[in-house]
Amino acid sequence: MALIVGLLGLLAGSVPAGEGSGTNPNDGYVGRTTCAGCHQEKARLHFDSPHRHTWKPVSALDDMPGLPQQASEGPIQHKVSKIDGKWSYTAQLPGRPAQVIPIHSIMGGERFGTSFILRAEEVEGRKLPSPALIEARFMIEAGTHRLKKSPGLFEGQPTSYDTALGRVLNPDFAGKCLGCHTGPVDVRLALAGGPHPQFGDVGVTCEQCHGPGADHVRAVENNEQNLGIVHPGKLSNPDLHKICSQCHSGFFSLVRPRPEDVLISNQVTALTSSECYIQSGAGLSCLDCHDPHSQAVEDDSVYEASCRNCHSAAVRTSTLCPVNPKDGCISCHMPANDQPGNFHLVDHWIRVVRR
Ligand code: HEC
Ligand code: HEC
Ligand code: HEC
Ligand code: HEC
Ligand code: HEC
Ligand code: HEC
Ligand code: HEC
Structure with a gap:
């Protein structure tokens, strides 16, 4: 029930006007395949990079080693498996009906692991007024490919599906979450179940660092002096x-x-x-x-x-x-943060670290 109340509150908030509203977000962008046609070496590096692989459509789970997987947290069961041909996340609280929520996309990579973004249309048999995105409570650990608890979520033991499933993303945060891990996104499209990265590029793309490339391609083709693209190394x-x-x-x-x-x-x-x-x-x-x-x-x-x-x-x-x-x-x-359960991030604040 708490989840339903939470979701209703959330969905009452408006979807942010940002990417995907107003002007056509494809304007000026050519997509990385076009860049790769002329910059083969940079593209070869980038295609293998964590930036490129940090967002994947759910179909990528077909090729992920070690799936299906399950894990438990006290009496609560978590499972990632294919049900009726659809990759789904199942959470089961003791004595309550299991919740089976379709996985919408997966985020992350091989440094720490991969998180699941779920798209819920109904919870505990009640249809939501409109779908919601949820970051699942368990993620896939890099290396072992086993399920482990995601850092940063509710710390105690869940007693309701509100926290057992994971963290409901409000549209603002969902937009940021997806926006940092893939190309410009339209949260409304994602909520509607559509493929949300636009112009077909997934992960962090060339044009997120270099800006839209259409002027550049035109400049190169016309042999213009001004190359019309950001070279970050010259900034x-x-x-x-x-x-x-x-x-x-x-x-x-x-x-x-x-x-x-x-x-x-x-x-x-x-x-x-x-x-x-x-x-x-x-x-x-x-x-x-x-x-x-x-x-x-x-x-x-x-x-x-x-x-x-x-x-x-x-x-x-x-x-x-x-x-x-x-x-x-x-x-x-620059020591790595060694708090248990956390990502082992390197501390980029260079200083004399006193503990
Ligand atoms: C039709 C071929 C072509 C395409 C497509 C193309 N480039 Fe270029 N690009 C060039 C050429 C030629 C140069 C100038 C010589 C060089 O630096 O390699 C250049 C230069 C650059 C530079 C350096 C600019 C500077 O100020 O020195 C960057 C950065 C760049 N391209 C990025 C991109 C990105 C990102 C894309 C895709 C959005 C892209 N290019 C698409 C041909 C192309
Ligand atoms: C659109 C968002 C975005 C932009 C812009 C971006 N990054 Fe990233 N970066 C990410 C994400 C997300 C990851 C985590 C990728 C993963 O491991 O799944 C990452 C990872 C990295 C990593 C770690 C790679 C590894 O081996 O694990 C480095 C280093 C990095 N970024 C440097 C940069 C630098 C330098 C810039 C600016 C020139 C930049 N990034 C711009 C989103 C971005
Ligand atoms: C402000 C940009 C930003 C937002 C918002 C963001 N991330 Fe990230 N994420 C990063 C960066 C950068 C990294 C690389 C590690 C680091 O510096 O934390 C990363 C790392 C990760 C990793 C580990 C990647 C690996 O290689 O193992 C996962 C999983 C992840 N993020 C999931 C999420 C999820 C799920 C959300 C939304 C609930 C989210 N992130 C929101 C920028 C972001
Ligand atoms: C995460 C940010 C980021 C992404 C993604 C990215 N670049 Fe870059 N790019 C940079 C930075 C920073 C520089 C300047 C440092 C350097 O030269 O490597 C640069 C430089 C370049 C240059 C100029 C190299 C030179 O020697 O003058 C080209 C060309 C280029 N990138 C093409 C691409 C292409 C093509 C892609 C996609 C396949 C891409 N970049 C993806 C950040 C990025
Ligand atoms: C003085 C060197 C240095 C500088 C400058 C630096 N980094 Fe790092 N960075 C590191 C080291 C060391 C690691 C750990 C690499 C490893 O062992 O895998 C790292 C790792 C990372 C990672 C992976 C996640 C993590 O934190 O461990 C990201 C993301 C990253 N750096 C982004 C950046 C960005 C963005 C900048 C510019 C603001 C930057 N770094 C500047 C040294 C540096
Ligand atoms: C561009 C030059 C530059 C680079 C590169 C650089 N430093 Fe520094 N660092 C400085 C300056 C300048 C200071 C402050 C004055 C001084 O201590 O000389 C400083 C201060 C420090 C301090 C004292 C910090 C404090 O809060 O008092 C430490 C520790 C340090 N640096 C370590 C490092 C380490 C480790 C690296 C590589 C990861 C590094 N620095 C890279 C220029 C640099
Ligand atoms: C075994 C740990 C250790 C290693 C390795 C180490 N440092 Fe330090 N460093 C320290 C400590 C501790 C201090 C503080 C000393 C004090 O305040 O008496 C310090 C102080 C500093 C300072 C500040 C000096 C001042 O007088 O303000 C700089 C700069 C610095 N280190 C740079 C570096 C660089 C660069 C390296 C690698 C070449 C390095 N350190 C390797 C532990 C280390």
Whole structure:
């Protein structure tokens, strides 16, 4: 019942006017297949990257190893399986009818795991006035491909389907959630059950970082001087960070974040809070350490080379470390968050971490 009340309250709120309303969101976009035709090397990298794979239609579950899967949380059963040819999420509270909700899409990848977005039309036999999107309580763990509890959801043991199924996404948050993980979306289309990424691109696309490409393709074809496309590598660091900020600035607009607030999807705020960034006059950016077309490298020594661009006896533009001026910088100054049940995110606020 609580869920139904929650959903009714939610659906009374209006769908945000944003993507998908008013002007045609396809305007000016050409889609990544077009880009790939001329930029084969960048496209090859990008096609294998976590950015590309971070959103998948439900049909991708057909090829996911280890499914179907089930798990329990105390007396509550959770299951991901194909029922009547449809991938579905089942939750069962003791003594209550099981709830079988179709999976709409899956989000995430192989770093931490994959979340299920469910599309509910009815709950406990009652038809909802209009469908709702729900982030399922259990997700697929990267590597093992087993079900595990998603971080950030209700901590206690659920006693109603409200929390047992997961987290009901209000249209605003659903839009952000999908918007960070795939191309411009129309939440109304998603709620209606349609394929929501527009112009056929799924995951984070070329044009989310480079802007719409139609002018560029025209400029290239007409041999124009002005290439008509954003080259982020030619921007100042603060302007470059605005591009990444669309999705790497967390869920809140934190002006003075506390260390624990800056961990989740918030690398831009974290990095730009570092004395390294401030006192060097915006002298470092994501590109010092990452190629956004590729997966992040796992070898810390690669990242430490970037620290030594400024903190080394040879350069001496900044202080040397009294503890270890040569290596090991990342594990001490950008440690991974090791709270149990959480994603092991690297803390991008470079500082002397005192615990
Ligand atoms: C018809 C071929 C063609 C297509 C399609 C195309 N590009 Fe280009 N692009 C070029 C050429 C040629 C250049 C200039 C030489 C170079 O940098 O490779 C260029 C340059 C660029 C640059 C560098 C701009 C600069 O200021 O130096 C970026 C970034 C870029 N393209 C991104 C894209 C993206 C994103 C797409 C898809 C939306 C795309 N391109 C589609 C041919 C193309
Ligand atoms: C997550 C953001 C992001 C995505 C997605 C992305 N790029 Fe880029 N791209 C960048 C950044 C940042 C740079 C500047 C740094 C660099 O050159 O790698 C760049 C540079 C480029 C350049 C200029 C390279 C040069 O050497 O001058 C081209 C061309 C390009 N990207 C094409 C593409 C194409 C094609 C896709 C999709 C298949 C794509 N990018 C997807 C962020 C992105
Ligand atoms: C439209 C949203 C969006 C934009 C814009 C974006 N990212 Fe991302 N980025 C994501 C998401 C979502 C993930 C998580 C992908 C996954 O693992 O499923 C991610 C993951 C990453 C990763 C980790 C890759 C790995 O190996 O796990 C790096 C590094 C990264 N982004 C850098 C950048 C940089 C640098 C920029 C700006 C040039 C940028 N991103 C722009 C959404 C975005
Ligand atoms: C502000 C942008 C943003 C929003 C909103 C967002 N995410 Fe993410 N998500 C990211 C980024 C960036 C990452 C990469 C890891 C990190 O930095 O947290 C990520 C990582 C993930 C991962 C792990 C990916 C992997 O490779 O293992 C999952 C699963 C995920 N998000 C699901 C969701 C779901 C479900 C929602 C909505 C309820 C959501 N995200 C909302 C940006 C976002
Ligand atoms: C000084 C180096 C450095 C800079 C600058 C940097 N990163 Fe990272 N980043 C790392 C390291 C180290 C990892 C962990 C890689 C691993 O071991 O898989 C990482 C991992 C990530 C991940 C994967 C999730 C996580 O947090 O562990 C994302 C997303 C990411 N970086 C985004 C960004 C963005 C966006 C920027 C720019 C605001 C940025 N990074 C700047 C070093 C850096
Ligand atoms: C663009 C140059 C630059 C880069 C790259 C850089 N730093 Fe810094 N860092 C600075 C400056 C400037 C300061 C402040 C003045 C000083 O300590 O010299 C600073 C300060 C620090 C401090 C003290 C922070 C505080 O809050 O007092 C630590 C710790 C640190 N850096 C570690 C690192 C590590 C680790 C890396 C690589 C992950 C790194 N820095 C990369 C320039 C840089
Ligand atoms: C074993 C952990 C460890 C390693 C490895 C390490 N540091 Fe440190 N670093 C510290 C601690 C602890 C402090 C604070 C020392 C103090 O306040 O007396 C510190 C201080 C610093 C400072 C501030 C110095 C000042 O006087 O303000 C900088 C800059 C720094 N480290 C950079 C680095 C860089 C760059 C690397 C890699 C080349 C590195 N550190 C490796 C633990 C480490």
